[in-house]
Amino acid sequence: MEVLFFGQLTDLTGVTTLSCDHVADTDQLMTQLKEKYPALANATFMVAVNNRMITGNTVIEPGSKIAIMPPFSGG
Amino acid sequence: MIMGKEKSYERYQRQLILKGFGEKAQDALLASRVLIIGAGGLGCPLVQYLVAAGVGHIGIADHDKVSLSNLHRQILFGTDDIGQFKVDVVKRKMQQLNPEVEIHVWQEKWSHQHCVDHFPSYDLIVDATDNFASRYMINDAAVLMNKTVVFGAVSQYEGQVAVFHHLQKDGKRSVHYRDLFPEPPANGEVLNCSEAGVLGVLPGIVGSVQATEVIKLITGLGEPLSNRLWNYDALTQEVFILQLLHHPHAHEKMPGTIEQFLTTDYEWLCQVPQAAIKEIDLLEWQENHSEDWLVDIREPYEQPRLGIWAEARGIQLLELPLSALENKLSSLAGKNVVFVCQAGRRSLQAASLKMKMDQSTSVCSLKGGVNELVAKNMI
Incomplete structure (x- = not known):
């Protein structure tokens, strides 16, 4: 399973991609990510599983790609 | 063709001969009215391509003047244009590019009232702004007034484009910005171009993608980025397109009526809480912050000046009037400062600006200011 970080979230994580062991759902993944990167807890972002945005806890199939996308303000 | 002139035919000939384009698409463009809010990194390529393509009427709003730090990305402007209102330069250059297009400009800051007064007369609204307060204001107004928004934004090496609140074939509207992010991020969490930097060519790419979406929406060509977020990374040249969904909480935090909209303070919603700014008194400044840069943000005419006094005491002093501070914030990057x-x-306002730029350094505001220094006979 692969987690992709976008925009200025990479300043918080220090990486753009993270390979991690499979977890059952997105809630579990977020708990793990916030433990690993505590600054994520105060960040604004949306989550997509295999390029589909989610609005609540979602089952993660093995080998999925999870995108963590913050808002951009620049213009 | 509406224009019906041989000259016009020649101007648009290369797109007229495209399969699926033709006179019908050109007539649709010539009859359309597009409003672009922001004449910066995104607004420049947008207005250039839309004027060139023959959009009949373009409205464009921006209250900024051209400055030197704009020119690495806002390549519609030249060094000679520095100090002029951006929209005045836009109007002059766009009339030269295509005199058949009508251009209306607003030199003032785009407000709630502008949305309410002008959105109804435009077919499409283009968000080419550079801050969350404007983005949420434009989004909410467009949702309340049933307008489609072509959204674009950049961050350092990355960009996003989407078509929000677009009427679908099934009669429903596509997602809007609050479906992605129901509430604005805390101020200082996401930095804009002046604070975080941007690759000059990036807004050119992103603004051009927005212009492409505008042309597609007007002509009905192709599939617009409705319910999809186009995400581009210049460093990898990778494009991610995310499928978007309506968020169950999207409407909880937005005004439900035009009346509520008009009284919503978007600047405030997107601001650093004042409580987060550290105010220090003279004693604390002397004990803990005397090594920090002291930044005098008063205008040059305000007395007494601090130069000689600071020099005699070995205090590092910078004079940066608040009026110019926003454009010069980068000179304070990495410095611990007392405003x-x-x-x-x-000085509280200045501290809030600096905190938006970087939170890794110490930022304080001197309580009582120079008046206090004078009162305590320190100067």
């Missing part, structure tokens, strides 16, 4: 003004109020 000072006459009475200690404007």
Whole structure:
């Protein structure tokens, strides 16, 4: 399973991609990510599983790609 | 063709001969009215391509003047244009590019009232702004007034484009910005171009993608980025397109009526809470912050000046008037600073600006300002 970080979230994580062991759902993944990167807890972002945005806890199939996308303000 | 002139035919000939384009698409463009809010990195390529393509009427709003730090990305402007209102330069250059297009400009800051007064007369609204307060204001107004928004934004090396609140074939509207992010991020969490930097060519790419979406929406060509977020990374040249969904909480935090919209303070919603700014008194400044840069943000005419006094005491002093601070914030990057003004109020504003730029350094505001220094006979 692969987690992709976008925009200025990479300043918080220090990486753009993270390979991690499979977890059952997105809630579990977020708990793990916030433990690993505590600054994520105060960040604004949306989550997509295999390029589909989610609005609540979602089952993660093995080998999925999870995108963590913050808002951009620049213009 | 509406224009019906041989000259017009020649102007648009290369797109007229495209399969699926033709006179019908050109007539649709010539009859359309597009409003672009922001004449910066995104607004420049947008207005250039839309004027060139023959959009009949374009409205464009921006209250900024051209500055030197704009020119690495806002390549519609030249060095000679520095100090002029951006929209005045846009109008002059776009009339030269295509005199058949009508251009209306707004030189003032785009407000709630502008949305309410002008959105109804436009077919499409283009968000080419550079801050969350404007983005949420434009989004909410467009949702309340049933307008489609072509959204674009950049961050350092990355860009996003989407078509929001677009009427679908099934009669429903596509997602809007609050479906992605129901509430604005805390101020300082996401930095804009002046704070975080941007690759000059990036807004050119992103603004051009927005212009492409505008042309597609007007002509009905192709599939617009409705319910999809186009995400581009210049460093990898990778494009991610995310499928978007309506968020169950999207409407909880937005005004439900035009009346509520008009009284919503978007600047405030997107601001650093004042409580987060550290105010220090003279004693604390002497004990803990005397090594920091003291930044005097008063205008040059405000007295007494601090130069000689600071030099005699080995205090590192910078004079940066608040009016110019926003454009010069980068000169304070990485520095621990104490802001000072006459009475200690404007220095709070300055501290808030600096905190938006970087939170890794110490930022304080001197309580009571220069008046306090004078009162305590320190100067």
